Amino acid sequence: MDKLIYNERDVTITNDGATVMNLLNISHPAASILVDIAKSQDDEVGDGTTSVVVVAGELLNEAKGLLNDGIEPNIIIDGFRTACNVVIKKLNELSLNFSNKSEEEKKNILLKCAQTALNSKLISNHKDFFAKLVVNAAYQLGDSLDKRNVGIKKVTGGSCLDTQLIYGVAFSKTFSYAGFEQQPKTFSNPKILLLNVELELKAEKENAEVRIDNPNDYNSIVQAEWSIIFNKLKLIKDSGANIVLSKLPIGDIATQYFADNNIFCAGRVEDADMKRTAKATGAVVQTSLLNLNKDILGECGIFEEVQIGNERYNIFKDCLKTKTVTFILRGGAKQFIEEVERSINDALMIVLRCINNAEIVPGAGSIEMQLSKALRVYSRSICNKEQI
Incomplete structure (x- = not known):
């Protein structure tokens, strides 16, 4: 069953x-060690976090009875270690290697692995749909299989079956100024410029002290402020960029200037989105506008801004440099979408691990039964206290 956990700040529904x-x-x-077990299982494998805690708890429970009977802790630990070696050996005998199978069979096995991971989750009714998305995402990552290249965005509203997988980078529309709606919203094979530069009309008097004797000189200072920003904007336009993204704000003057020159811009882009865009498109983030050339511009197949639920999303598709994917999750409530995110994360970790290891065993507790049987048979061959 799912648990509803409430702390001062938040309500979480999860299993x-x-x-x-x-x-x-x-x-x-001692209990905090069990928390660490679950955490390391989550980091390493993704799924099976409940199972490791249950198994560890049961082993401790059994050990308690043995301690009460007066058996030395060292003997119990040696017994556990021997059992561990026996089990691992048996596990390797029972595992099925699928590295030599055809691509079609491999994909089917990965789909089944993803479905198994989703079986116990909130979205188990739609496991076929989500398993396909997860396997497609894993294949799209190419040889790197780097989970950091997978982005997950959450949009409340709609059915969970409206969830989509985008082969590229997607992030929600940032804060925009007047003039934004006049900018083009779709591009084919655009050049992308990433900046860490503020494009706003700065009153330079705030960060410099200027003394003037003649009131007429004041006008030249104001003009200088305008010429600074227009010089920056001209350098960007001359670089040939069609899309300008910046971590810092892009003000109303810049927005209108870009609209007049058919350039799309977005300011205050989150750091994580910026890094993934840079990785995917091959663009290099610039902190100065003095040396803009073709080498630092990124590329992608298609850029578009689309409406998803109540939000608008900027989507970069068919990125050539690094294979990246983005899940856009939909669902009725925030807690539900967060649980879907955790479920997809588990399934994705399992699929990536299967691609790397190419060895699987049957699930649903059958492998545990088989190992238990093997241990029981082995224990009968030992004559000392360790047999217990």
Whole structure:
């Protein structure tokens, strides 16, 4: 079942083991080790965070009975270690390697792995739909298989089946000034310029002291402020960029100037989105406008701004430099979408791990039963206390 966990700030609905363990306020030193077990399982494998806590708890429970019977802790630990080696050996015998299968069979196995990971989740009713998205995303990442190239954006509203996978980068429309609506909203094969430069009319008197004797000189100072920003904008236009993104604000003068020159701009872009755009398009983030050339501009196949739910999204598709994908998750409530995000994260980690390892075992508890049986048979071959 899903758990509803409430703390002062937030309500979380989840059945993801690592999330539950993180949200519990555990101060007991031994219990906090179980939290770490779930966390490392989440970082390493993604799924199975509940299982590791349940198994560890059960082993501790069994060990408690043995301690009460007066058996030395060292003997129990040696027994656990021996059992661990036996189990790993048996596991390797039972595993199925699918690296030599055809592409079609491989994809089917990965789909089943993703569906297995989604079986116990909130979205298990739509596991076929989400498993396909996850496997397609994993294939799109190419050889790097770097999970950092997967972005997840959440848009409240609509059905969870409205979730879409975009082969590229997507982020929601940033704060914009007057003149923004006159800018073009679609480009084919655009040149992309990424900046860490503020494009606003700055009153230079705020960061410099200027003394004048003649009131007429004041006008030249005001003109200088205008010429500074127009010089910047001209350098950007001359670089041949069609899309300008900046981490810092792009003001109303710049917005209108870009609109007049058929250039799209977005200011105050989040750092993570900026980095993924740079990686995907091959653009280099600039902190100065003095040396703009073709080498630092990025490229993508199609850029468009589209309406998704109540929000507008900027989408860069068919990026050539690095393969990146973005999930745009939909759903009725914020808590539901967050749980979908956790579920997709688990499934994606499993699929990426399968592509790397190419070895699988049957699920649904059957492998645990088989290992338990193997251990029982092995234990009968030991004569000392470790047998227990």
